[in-house]
Amino acid sequence: xxxxxxxxxxxxxxxxxxxxxxxxxxxxxxxxxxxxxxxxxxxxxxxxxxxxxxxxxxxxxxxxxxxxxxxxxx
Amino acid sequence: xxxxxxxxxxxxxxxxxxxxxxxxxxxxxxxxxxxxxxxxxxxxxxxxxxxxxxxxxxxxxxxxxxxxxxxxxxxxxxxxxxxxxxxxxxxxxxxxxxxxxxxxxxxxxxxxxxxxxxxxxxxxxxxxxxxxxxxxxxxxxxxxxxxxxxxxxxxxxxxxxxxxxxxxxxxxxxxxxxxxxxxxxx
Numbered sequence: 001x002x003x004x005x006x007x008x009x010x011x012x013x014x015x016x017x018x019x020x021x022x023x024x025x026x027x028x029x030x031x032x033x034x035x036x037x038x039x040x041x042x043x044x045x046x047x048x049x050x051x052x053x054x055x056x057x058x059x060x061x062x063x064x065x066x067x068x069x070x071x072x073x074x
Numbered sequence: 075x076x077x078x079x080x081x082x083x084x085x086x087x088x089x090x091x092x093x094x095x096x097x098x099x100x101x102x103x104x105x106x107x108x109x110x111x112x113x114x115x116x117x118x119x120x121x122x123x124x125x126x127x128x129x130x131x132x133x134x135x136x137x138x139x140x141x142x143x144x145x146x147x148x149x150x151x152x153x154x155x156x157x158x159x160x161x162x163x164x165x166x167x168x169x170x171x172x173x174x175x176x177x178x179x180x181x182x183x184x185x186x187x188x189x190x191x192x193x194x195x196x197x198x199x200x201x202x203x204x205x206x207x208x209x210x211x212x213x214x215x216x217x218x219x220x221x222x223x224x225x226x227x228x229x230x231x232x233x234x235x236x237x238x239x240x241x242x243x244x245x246x247x248x249x250x251x252x253x254x255x256x257x258x259x260x
Contacts, residue, residue, distance in 0.1 A: 024085050028085070
């Protein structure tokens with residue numbers, strides 16, 4: 001599966017692999033240890049954030065707002 | 075069709091795309107993820123979908139107008155064994171709004187089975203839906219529910235194949251050192 005940001009797909013796959021493993025082997029089995037994927041997520045997240053801003057995708061309610069995104073007040 | 079326990083279905087649902095029953099989904103991105111005080115995993119995801127118009131049409135009207143974006147919020151409760159997903163379109167909201175809610179939980183009578191409840195609320199701006207349109211949407215939604223189950227079966231089969239392939243590889247690697255030992259012993 002690809003990322004919306006064409007250049008982010010590889011980073012996404014690495015993060016997904018880490019997450020899916022933790023999700024199946026730890027989280028669903030009741031293991032409360034935190035996932036080891038934070039660094040991978042951070043790299044991937046930075047990439048996606050940029051792609052979303054570039055494509056002007058109107059994400060709601062996620063701390064995604066960059067300095068040049070302003071919500072119109074009605 | 076087969077029955078699957080909740081854990082299997084939840085793992086598959088988390089990795090639902092791509093699958094041949096949902097060809098319009100071309101991108102899935104995790105926007106945010108965290109575990110709350112009750113140990114539930116929250117995920118916010120962005121689904122990028124493409125209407126599947128012929129490329130000549132897309133080149134005329136431009137790519138931005140053929141993509142629809144959907145934002146999804148899901149919660150997995152490993153103690154209660156529920157996986158709840160809510161999604162809504164965040165583009166074309168001035169025309170139509172499709173809100174979907176899915177909940178996967180173990181079947182109350184058989185823990186080897188999973189029950190899915192699914193509902194969709196569709197609003198078309200400024201148009202009151204006649205009963206014909208409502209009927210049409212209801213039949214589309216229920217046939218899509220069947221498609222959804224097919225999609226899950228496909229993903230579950232794919233994950234099982236990957237596990238088998240890993241097991242075969244592991245067995246293959248074990249054979250090599252023993253063969254080397256047999257040769258040197260001569």
